Amino acid sequence: MNAARSLYARVGVLILAAIALGVGFVLFLTSDRDRGTNSFYETYLRESVQGLDVGAAVRYRGVQIGRVTEVGLVAVAYPPPDDTTVPSEFQGVYVRFGIDKRRVGDMPDNIQRVVQQGLRVRLSSQGITGVSYLEMDFSDPRRYPMPNTPWEPRYPVIPSMPSTVAQVQDAAENILRRIEQVPLEELLADIAGLVKDLRHQISPEGDAGRTLGAAALTMNSLREQMEQADIPGLMAELRGTAADARALIDSREMKAMLANGSASMARLPAAIQSLEQAVRAARTTTTDLNADLTPILRDLRATAASLRDVAETMRRSPSQTIFGAPPPAPAQR
Structure with missing residues (x-):
């Protein structure tokens, strides 16, 4: 009996402790809000938020700056119009979170300017535990523009961008879609x-x-x-020819011939020099001979001209050439 009461007491204590911890956790989450030190925002995701619960951390490049306060369906928070189909804007998930002003400075006062510069929110996972959190970082604002929502948001909106896992899944789906389009x-x-x-x-x-x-x-x-073709015999002949050529090269006569050729090649520069001197002397002699022959040739031309005149005179008047000219006539008184 006493053992049963002791067991019941222990169970009661554990239940009370759990309730106290739960209340303390709730008070911890709402304490910043009560003190007015948090600024609240919301974002919209089009991917699974598995592992993201209320109280999850909000980080900026790894530094915790806030906590998630609410996660739900957009169609519940902002009921769509009474149509047969639900627009795509209402098919996502909204996440509301608070950011501690003491950790981010004056960013809440300039949230619109920061969003225009590219501040975005994405879902990230912490290791292999499956616990998710919100990661804030800057990205290309033209790639992830501000969503055009057909409702009036309750809090300022910070646009979201796909997580790494979502981007990998989208790439895989695109590849599979292209494979499906291939006409197999x-x-x-x-x-x-x-x-x-x-x-x-x-x-x-x-x-x-x-x-x-x-x-x-x-x-x-x-x-x-x-x-x-008797290749072996041909190879034997080639070997014999090579051996004969080697023997000829190694013979004494070939070595003497090569030695004489080397000596001749050594004397060749002197012979070329002597030949140049002989050519130079012949050129000088020819120049002197031309200088001596020039007056002789001139005299021979003059003699030939005189002989030509004498021959012409003899042809016209042979007697005059032989006997001379007649004496002049005596002068009359």
Whole structure:
């Protein structure tokens, strides 16, 4: 009996302790709000918020600046119009959170300017525990613009951007969508036709088959010619020729010939120099000879001209040339 009462007492104490902890946790979450040190905002997500609960941290590049205060469906917080279909704007999830003013300075007073500069919210996961939190960071405002909501938000809105997991899932879905759009049946039909054409080409009736057959015949013919060419004997002759050439190069006569050739090559510069001197002397002699022959040639031209005149005179008047000119007539008185 006493054991049962002791057990009941322990269970009662545990229940009371749990209730006290719960009340303390709620008071902890609402204490900043009561003191007016929090600024509240909301954002809208189009992905699963699994693991994101009330009280989850709000971080800016890893630094905790606030906590999540409310998570729910947009269609519940902002009822859509009474239509048969729910617009896409009402199909997401809203998350409301408070930011401690003491941790962010004057950002709440300039929230619109900061949002225009690219401040965005995304869902992040903490390790492998599955606990999610909100991560705030700057991004391209043109890539993630301000949402155009058909309702009046209760708190200032900070736009959201997809989480890393959501981006990976979207990329995988896009790849799968593209794969689904590939005409696999036509592709398989083309591959089957290609295999069929290749099989026909390789067959004896195809061009490739005939080419392979001709190549095989050529190889057989080449093999026969190589067998008939007595390759071993030819190689033996080449070895003998190489040995004879080596012996000739190593012989005493070849060495003497090479030595004489080297000596001749050594004397070649002196011979070339002597030849240049002889050519120079011949050029000088020719210049002097031209200088001596010039007056002689001039006299020969003059003598030839005189002989030409004498011959012309003899042809016209031979007697005068032989006997001379008649004496002059006596002068009359």
